[in-house]
Amino acid sequence: MSEEIVQELQGFSGAKIYIVKNNSNLMVRKIGSIDRNHTQLEYLYNKGYLVPKIIFKNDQLLEMEYIPGIGISQYLLINSAENLLQFLISTFNNFKKNSIPKNYEDVFSNNLSEIDCSLLPFTKEELFNRLPKHLYQSDYHGDFTFENLIYSNTGNFYMIDVSAGPYNSYIFDIAKLRQDLEGHWFLRNTEVKIPGQLKYINDELMKIFPEAFDNYLYILMLLRIYRNCKSGTLEHKFITKEIYKIWKL
Numbered sequence: 001m002s003e004e005i006v007q008e009l010q011g012f013s014g015a016k017i018y019i020v021k022n023n024s025n026l027m028v029r030k031i032g033s034i035d036r037n038h039t040q041l042e043y044l045y046n047k048g049y050l051v052p053k054i055i056f057k058n059d060q061l062l063e064m065e066y067i068p069g070i071g072i073s074q075y076l077l078i079n080s081a082e083n084l085l086q087f088l089i090s091t092f093n094n095f096k097k098n099s100i101p102k103n104y105e106d107v108f109s110n111n112l113s114e115i116d117c118s119l120l121p122f123t124k125e126e127l128f129n130r131l132p133k134h135l136y137q138s139d140y141h142g143d144f145t146f147e148n149l150i151y152s153n154t155g156n157f158y159m160i161d162v163s164a165g166p167y168n169s170y171i172f173d174i175a176k177l178r179q180d181l182e183g184h185w186f187l188r189n190t191e192v193k194i195p196g197q198l199k200y201i202n203d204e205l206m207k208i209f210p211e212a213f214d215n216y217l218y219i220l221m222l223l224r225i226y227r228n229c230k231s232g233t234l235e236h237k238f239i240t241k242e243i244y245k246i247w248k249l
Contacts, residue, residue, distance in 0.1 A: 019066060026066040027055055028160075034062040040142055040164040047139065049091070050158045067160065069152035072180075073192045081197040085204055087157045088177075092209060095170035099136035107166040108133070108220070115223050119231075119240065121247045130216045135171050144173035146186040167221075174205060174212035176221040181205075183222075183242045188234065215246050222246075 002023055009017040015032030030037060034057065041064070044051045052065040075084065108131050112124045141148070142163035150158045167176075179185040181202040187194075206213045222243050229236035 020063075026068075028052065028064045028066050030062045030064070031060060034060065036142070036164040037162065038062050040162045043164075044139070044141075044159070044162055049094075050156055051162060052158065052160060067150050067152050067158045069150040069158070071186075072146035072149050072151065073187055073190055073194070075151040076194045076197045077192060081201050084151075084157065085201050088201065088205060089208060091159075092170045092174060092205075095139040095141075095173065096136075096209075097139070099138040099169075102135060102137040102169075103133055104131075104135055105133045111166065111220075112223075115227055121244055127216060127219065131220065132214055132217065135169055135211070137168050138170045140168050140170055141173050142167065144176050146177070146180040170209075171212045172217070172221065174209055175214070175217040176224075177205075178202070178213070178218045179222060179225070179242070182218075183238075185225075185238065185242075188238055215249055219243055219246055 004021045005018050006021050006026065007019040009019065009028075015030050015034065018029045018031075020027055020029045038054060038057045041051055041054060041062075045053060052067055054062065054064055056063040072084070108128055112128055115124065117124050117127075141159055142165050143161060144159075148159060148161045150160060152158050180187075181198050184195075184198065222239050225235065226239045226243065229239060
């Protein structure tokens with residue numbers, strides 16, 4: 001059996017991710033902490049969401065179907081935003097079905113305890129006090145960003161790199177997506193300029209899901225990247241600047 005590593009993918013989870021060619025077939029292989037990925041991937045796949053199919057898994061390795069296609073930055077350069085917007089609305093509405101009320105105080109407290117806020121414009125207590133505590137638990141992606149969406153060669157949007165975790169609500173998924181829609185995080189390493197497309201999507205989502213557009217929830221989602229960024233890097237400066245901007249609003 002012939003196997004070749006085609007590409008190593010970058011991320012902030014600490015796991016190793018590769019595109020692997022096995023004979024003539026491509027697949028994605030993730031090595032490291034994968035429990036949170038495969039449980040959520042199986043759940044969403046079995047419910048009919050467009051996510052990659054699991055090929056193989058064990059305690060430290062997850063192999064998934066490779067979805068050929070293009071990223072969202074490239075998609076929006078050559079297409080209008082409308083089809084992407086309709087996919088997002090449909091997905092979040094499906095996530096929202098069968099939502100149940102939940103108090104997230106313990107989730108916020110536990111996660112903020114792991115954040116160093118010494119270089120930020122607020123203390124942990126100040127941010128905690130401003131966060132809305134009573135939200136809705138629902139189906140969710142867990143790390144809903146444009147970097148985790150693919151427009152496939154078959155003309156469908158697929159969600160990749162799903163992740164089980166404490167932010168188990170469509171509300172957090174939308175708050176997380178704001179880092180791309182408003183902060184343009186997914187464009188940080190490109191020359192792509194599509195502000196009109198992104199503002200249109202953001203404005204339409206805000207009309208339909210206003211509960212997800214709390215600025216303190218957005219800051220909380222930005223802190224998920226901040227905690228894994230090395231000080232002084234482009235990513236660290238990018239996220240810090242966005243946090244300062246939102247806190248002042």
